[in-house]
Amino acid sequence: MKKIDVAFYTRRARAKKKSLSADLRKVVKNKPRGFLSDVKSATEQTWQEVSCVACGHCCMEMTPTWKKTEIKRVAAHFGMTPAEYYEKYLYTEEKTGDIMNDSTPCQHFDKKKGLCTIYEIRPSDCAEFPHFHRKDFADQVEEVFIPNMTRCPATLVMVEKITAIMREKGVIK
Ligand code: SF4
Numbered sequence: 615m616k617k618i619d620v621a622f623y624t625r626r627a628r629a630k631k632k633s634l635s636a637d638l639r640k641v642v643k644n645k646p647r648g649f650l651s652d653v654k655s656a657t658e659q660t661w662q663e664v665s666c667v668a669c670g671h672c673c674m675e676m677t678p679t680w681k682k683t684e685i686k687r688v689a690a691h692f693g694m695t696p697a698e699y700y701e702k703y704l705y706t707e708e709k710t711g712d713i714m715n716d717s718t719p720c721q722h723f724d725k726k727k728g729l730c731t732i733y734e735i736r737p738s739d740c741a742e743f744p745h746f747h748r749k750d751f752a753d754q755v756e757e758v759f760i761p762n763m764t765r766c767p768a769t770l771v772m773v774e775k776i777t778a779i780m781r782e783k784g785v786i787k
């Protein structure tokens with residue numbers, strides 16, 4: 615499969631971030647009827663254009679937040695104790711208390727194949743990323759969707775699509 619040109623999407627996101635962010639903020643402020651169903655349509659259209667298997671940028675550049683049960687599960691998979699796994703790969707963010715990967719790319723990313731080597735048992739944060747299906751989508755605009763536009767091609771495309779749908783519907787101009 616041909617790799618996605620992540621740099622192309624990043625440039626596009628940087629160029630459009632200000633206007634797309636303003637549009638997205640207006641959309642969620644207006645609380646349009648059936649919004650989550652439109653997000654679902656935008657998401658389906660997005661996955662026709664962007665393939666995570668052809669990208670892998672989040673596994674290369676970002677870190678999941680780990681739950682203690684997930685550390686236990688993955689550590690056991692490698693015959694390690696949770697403490698050993700934590701010591702080798704993780705750290706705790708001082709401000710938030712979140713447990714994160716110590717370095718990038720992720721220790722479980724196969725760069726040659728572009729695949730997660732622990733896919734079936736990966737942390738829920740990875741499984742749920744880029745979080746399009748969240749019921750609290752509107753509340754995640756500032757913390758998730760706007761910052762992720764420049765680092766996740768799918769997020770950029772989804773925001774482009776949902777704002778286009780909202781423009782067609784007259785929710786924004
Ligand atoms: S979620 Fe985004 S950054 Fe991660 S692989 Fe898919 S398109 Fe790339």
Ligand code: SF4
Pocket residue numbers: 672673677678720721722723724729730731732733736737740
């Ligand atoms: S655990 Fe897998 S899906 Fe999650 S960041 Fe690492 S390689 Fe990517």
